[in-house]
Amino acid sequence: MAETKPKPKLNRKAVEMAKQDPKVRAKNFSEVALGYTEAEAQEEASRCLQCPNPQCRSGCPVDIPIPQFVKCIKDKKYAEGIATIKSKNALPAVCGRVCPQEEQCQKKCVIGRAGEPVSIGRLERFLADWERDNGFQLPPKAAPTGKKVAVIGAGPAGLTVAADLVKLGHEITMFEALHIGGGVLSYGIPEFRLPKAIVNNEVNYVQKLGVDLRLGNLVGRIHTIPELMKNGYDAVFIGSGAGLPQFTGSPGENLGGIYSANEFLIRVNLMKAFKFPEYDTPIRIGKHVVVIGGGNVAMDCARSSMRLGSEVCLLYRRSRDELPARHEEIENAEEEGIVCKFLAAPLEFYGDEKGWVKAMKCIAMELTEPDAKGRRGVKQVPGSEFVMDVDTVIIAIGQTPNPIIQRTTDGLQSDPRHGTICVNEVGKTSLDGVYAGGDVATGAATVISAMGAGKRAAKAMHEYLMNKK
Amino acid sequence: MTKTELAPKIKLVEVEAPDVAAKSQPGQFLIVIHGEKGERIPLTICGYDRVKGTVSFAFHEVGKTTKDLGKIEQGESIDNVTGPLGNPSEIKKFGKVLCVGGSVMIAPLLLQAKAMKEAGNHVTTILGARTDPFIMMEDEAKRYSDKVYLSTDDGTKGFKGLDFLRELLKTEKFDRCIVMGPVILMKDVSAITKPYGIPTVVTLTPIMIDGMGMCGVCRVTVDGKMLFGCVDGPEFDGHKTDFDELILRQRTMLPEERLSSVLAEMKGGCKCGRNKA
Numbered sequence: 215m216a217e218t219k220p221k222p223k224l225n226r227k228a229v230e231m232a233k234q235d236p237k238v239r240a241k242n243f244s245e246v247a248l249g250y251t252e253a254e255a256q257e258e259a260s261r262c263l264q265c266p267n268p269q270c271r272s273g274c275p276v277d278i279p280i281p282q283f284v285k286c287i288k289d290k291k292y293a294e295g296i297a298t299i300k301s302k303n304a305l306p307a308v309c310g311r312v313c314p315q316e317e318q319c320q321k322k323c324v325i326g327r328a329g330e331p332v333s334i335g336r337l338e339r340f341l342a343d344w345e346r347d348n349g350f351q352l353p354p355k356a357a358p359t360g361k362k363v364a365v366i367g368a369g370p371a372g373l374t375v376a377a378d379l380v381k382l383g384h385e386i387t388m389f390e391a392l393h394i395g396g397g398v399l400s401y402g403i404p405e406f407r408l409p410k411a412i413v414n415n416e417v418n419y420v421q422k423l424g425v426d427l428r429l430g431n432l433v434g435r436i437h438t439i440p441e442l443m444k445n446g447y448d449a450v451f452i453g454s455g456a457g458l459p460q461f462t463g464s465p466g467e468n469l470g471g472i473y474s475a476n477e478f479l480i481r482v483n484l485m486k487a488f489k490f491p492e493y494d495t496p497i498r499i500g501k502h503v504v505v506i507g508g509g510n511v512a513m514d515c516a517r518s519s520m521r522l523g524s525e526v527c528l529l530y531r532r533s534r535d536e537l538p539a540r541h542e543e544i545e546n547a548e549e550e551g552i553v554c555k556f557l558a559a560p561l562e563f564y565g566d567e568k569g570w571v572k573a574m575k576c577i578a579m580e581l582t583e584p585d586a587k588g589r590r591g592v593k594q595v596p597g598s599e600f601v602m603d604v605d606t607v608i609i610a611i612g613q614t615p616n617p618i619i620q621r622t623t624d625g626l627q628s629d630p631r632h633g634t635i636c637v638n639e640v641g642k643t644s645l646d647g648v649y650a651g652g653d654v655a656t657g658a659a660t661v662i663s664a665m666g667a668g669k670r671a672a673k674a675m676h677e678y679l680m681n682k683k
Numbered sequence: 684m685t686k687t688e689l690a691p692k693i694k695l696v697e698v699e700a701p702d703v704a705a706k707s708q709p710g711q712f713l714i715v716i717h718g719e720k721g722e723r724i725p726l727t728i729c730g731y732d733r734v735k736g737t738v739s740f741a742f743h744e745v746g747k748t749t750k751d752l753g754k755i756e757q758g759e760s761i762d763n764v765t766g767p768l769g770n771p772s773e774i775k776k777f778g779k780v781l782c783v784g785g786s787v788m789i790a791p792l793l794l795q796a797k798a799m800k801e802a803g804n805h806v807t808t809i810l811g812a813r814t815d816p817f818i819m820m821e822d823e824a825k826r827y828s829d830k831v832y833l834s835t836d837d838g839t840k841g842f843k844g845l846d847f848l849r850e851l852l853k854t855e856k857f858d859r860c861i862v863m864g865p866v867i868l869m870k871d872v873s874a875i876t877k878p879y880g881i882p883t884v885v886t887l888t889p890i891m892i893d894g895m896g897m898c899g900v901c902r903v904t905v906d907g908k909m910l911f912g913c914v915d916g917p918e919f920d921g922h923k924t925d926f927d928e929l930i931l932r933q934r935t936m937l938p939e940e941r942l943s944s945v946l947a948e949m950k951g952g953c954k955c956g957r958n959k960a
């Protein structure tokens with residue numbers, strides 16, 4: 215090491231991002247993380263070493279030129295910075311908030327070997343928020359190709375495909391089954407983690423690019439895919455997500471007060487039941503809520519319940535080390551006062567005379583040796599049953615794809631076990647001109663992996679469309 | 684949209700929705716949303732005109748949303764009508780079909796009765812209600828049926844209760860029974876037809892939000908299995924449906940529904956003399 219050469223001083227510590235105080239935020243639905251100020255963003259951006267061969271970029275599923283946009287922040291060229299991100303990612307305000315950067319770009323940051331990696335996600339969010347406050351510019355669009363594409367589902371995958379293809383000059387119609395766009399960004403992720411005003415803004419941006427968004431339009435019931443292809447669409451992208459809730463199958467699961475995570479989150483987020491009766495959709499929640507599961511969705515349910523005024527216990531059948539939720543979310547949840555009960559699973563639910571849940575029988579679990587994939591299984595500990603008093607249960611043990619499209623599209627191959635649509639590495643399905651990506655192809659995963667799949671599919675679809683006679 | 688009053692507080696609304704009308708079939712339903720802060724409510728399709736591009740649904744003004752819908756004026760539009768959702772009814776020639784409809788569900792029942800008649804069936808229709816003024820659409824029923832019976836819980840019109848049906852089944856044979864109405868009616872009719880082995884189809888109306896298989900609030904137990912009213916139904920085998928569970932599940936949000944309804948009433952200016960809420 216040439217110690218004598220003047221080198222930029224390596225700042226090992228990342229600039230913290232301000233958050234609402236846990237005691238305060240546990241009672242409101244406002245956003246938890248408050249974002250960087252301009253000075254904080256500058257300081258954090260100057261920690262970046264501008265590596266000539268940036269590892270961070272290889273960790274990004276949508277290949278954002280990370281060092282370039284970070285340098286733009288340092289140089290105060292914010293408009294150029296956001297344009298750099300948007301060349302690859304149409305939804306930076308979303309990704310800056312909900313991407314697991316610690317597992318992706320930031321994991322690869324070389325500073326991370328000596329200290330804390332550059333907070334790439336926070337910087338992305340800073341630029342996206344800057345743009346929202348300062349007005350956005352539309353990127354250049356290619357000349358019309360005369361090709362029409364139907365995109366099914368206005369979630370992360372669909373929005374990405376639509377944005378990429380419309381910029382290439384194709385005519386895009388996006389069919390969304392719900393009455394609001396955004397997919398899981400709208401119905402699933404809560405307001406305090408991803409404000410809906412931001413989601414609306416991102417959806418509006420995609421519409422301003424020229425995408426025709428049709429709400430309340432369930433493909434499979436109104437139009438089927440073969441009909442769309444017959445009616446002039448040259449290609450179709452299926453990004454219908456993983457919306458079908460799974461249940462435990464334990465006796466008593468149909469009692470009142472037992473919600474699927476989807477029902478609970480749809481009521482609270484999409485229908486704004488936390489503002490009932492100002493909004494018409496109610497949510498009924500008790501004092502003692504148990505959330506079953508350990509993923510990000512379970513954390514979202516637990517933290518939402520807390521904000522509705524309940525005491526919340528998270529019941530997970532494995533141990534803390536196996537929790538699939540993002541580390542940051544687990545930390546946030548615990549700070550807010552959520553109690554975790556590990557190595558326990560439900561066996562049966564008991565109701566009162568009105569058919570409302572009042573208690574649940576659980577059993578202790580123990581971990582078994584890791585399987586071939588390295589994941590540890592669990593088994594029940596005989597004789598360890600115990601009963602908990604509860605008045606609300608939320609079941610957050612996963613979602614599978616909605617089967618309507620698979621059932622109404624002849625020749626579309628899907629996996630009978632998981633309900634997922636079978637695709638190749640670029641998202642092509644068994645039908646010519648029909649592509650799929652995101653949770654409907656992989657099973658429930660992350661926003662950014664759906665966007666990555668959307669990017670790959672959009673590229674393949676563009677090639678397909680341009681080669682099509 | 685156009686609006687007709689079928690019975691006190693029961694309205695039939697026809698809206699222009701060509702895409703929806705083009706695909707609607709008897710037995711399917713719509714999700715209707717009105718107002719930026721409105722809820723999503725499921726309503727069974729009562730008719731459609733593919734040429735005019737319209738679809739119609741009926742509702743009983745009992746809660747806030749249905750009261751709001753009832754206030755929409757002729758010519759105004761409804762924010763969002765999603766559909767058709769759910770599986771269509773099985774319409775074919777069965778032979779003798781018994782159609783039983785209760786109060787507001789008489790309207791969609793008659794769409795099925797009509798389709799059954801057109802498929803070449805002999806159709807017997809029973810129109811039921813709690814009390815006289817709620818027996819509706821008698822003329823339409825006569826048009827689509829070979830025989831029509833009326834029944835009220837209190838005997839103010841037609842037969843009192845369902846005893847006449849018990850008697851009728853002793854002498855007449857039916858190949859299929861369709862029941863649409865309050866859960867208690869579907870439960871009672873299913874119990875009556877069961878000893879005769881008449882395949883009985885009930886249209887379940889559990890609470891729904893999205894209506895397309897996402898939330899699972901509409902889960903029902905049929906033949907011991909958990910099924911979703913929206914994507915597996917809405918029609919199920921009445922002899923295998925757990926109606927008691929459905930009744931309890933329909934009531935889970937009752938206090939909130941009442942609160943919402945009361946507050947909505949007060950908005951028009953409450954009676955205490957102060958200004959609007």
